Amino acid sequence: MDKLIIRGGKRLKGEVEIGGAKNAALPIMAACLLSSGNYTIERVPNLRDVMTMGRLLAHLGAGFHYEGKKAFISTEKVKVFEAPYDLVRTMRASILALGPLLAKFGRAKVSLPGGCAIGARPINLHLMGLERMGADIVLESGYVVARAKRLKGASIYLDTPTVTGTENLMMAAALAKGTTLLENAAREPEVVDLAGALIAMGAKIRGAGESVIEIEGVDELKSVEYAVIPDRIEAGTFMAVAGITGGEITLKGCRREHLDAPIMKLEETGISCENVGNGIRVSGTSRPKAADVKTMPYPGFPTDMQAQFMSLMCIAEGTSIIKEMIFENRFMHVAELRRMGAAITVEGGTATIKGIARLRGAPLMATDLRASASLIVAALAAKGETAIHRIYHLDRGYEKMEEKLQKLGADVRRVKE
């Protein structure tokens, strides 16, 4: 296993190219199961989770090849309809194979994704929606076993606007007989991007990005070439890096309209985010001001930016309150930040951060993807050296993070444990 060694205190300056969105690439790769053919998905980041999805597609009989930020997928030979435990346990997003397999082949057996560090993460809404579309679903020794002659359109109300739940049901509805209404659907840009790919494949979808999505099922779809949107969470993470180091970083290739809530909150702390050319120039200040955050479904402040924002608030002037409203246990980074001297108290889903002038480097343990990003953000501003262990968590969602930071002037190196 690798660890990152960071010596903090440098103002990071320069340009960084924002890669494709992990959480758009994963559902779009799964959508290739909906039609037999050859697909080229572009701007796909080179991440562990992408390779895991590729392995899953290959396990199902599809061809998968990744080269130069492109995923080449061929689905003519898909003949297995089971996503096994040993693949699903490494990546919960494997559940995105359920809707397409059921819609295309009438059957699917997908291991129930276990919980993870940030919460129980049930999939009851995915299953409820598929049952309303006529699927017969049983849970058998840790697997979801689903069958359906042909799914039929249905009206489905989602108790929470689940992102992958909306994506699974949108893919299933694309080939159903009749029209499906998804109400209280997730509005994330990644959902909209999946809808874009499905529409390019011939699906009839209206309202993606709104709370009600209408999908008129068709008999078949076709394979496509499609480019994935930039990763708004990678962009937001580098904004926090600029803010906490008091540097100036220009993010190339990201979409400002996907970042309204994080940008507003960062500007509230005194950070400036100025449009320049095809990017955003983010300039930090000598010390950020405290600001409160409540994570909400899109277009609210994204839960995937909560940990990174907390790191920034650790050195803010004043006290900030961060409420995590989406996941029940997404404060695993708090204990690690405290090891750096952060003054954070937690009461249920609310963290109170009393800003201090400077964090101190310390040996730390990454616990989940965004927590590992938050520890890097904190370490870049801390006095002295920080070692972040179990950095494989980071590799799930950030491509060559240490190289991008080195180019911005950070003193960071990856070493074998």
Ligand code: EPZ
């Ligand atoms: C997606 O996870 C993202 N993953 C997560 O990103 C992100 O944090 C999350 O959406 C919220 O934005 C991918 O897109 C691959 P949810 P997902 O279903 O779909 C409850 C990252 O860091 N819920 O929207 O699993 C659930 O418990 C990852 O890249 C049910 O109760 O999240 C949670 O409290 C982490 N029943 C809330 O909804 C269900 O059937 C939101 O979960 C489904 C969800």
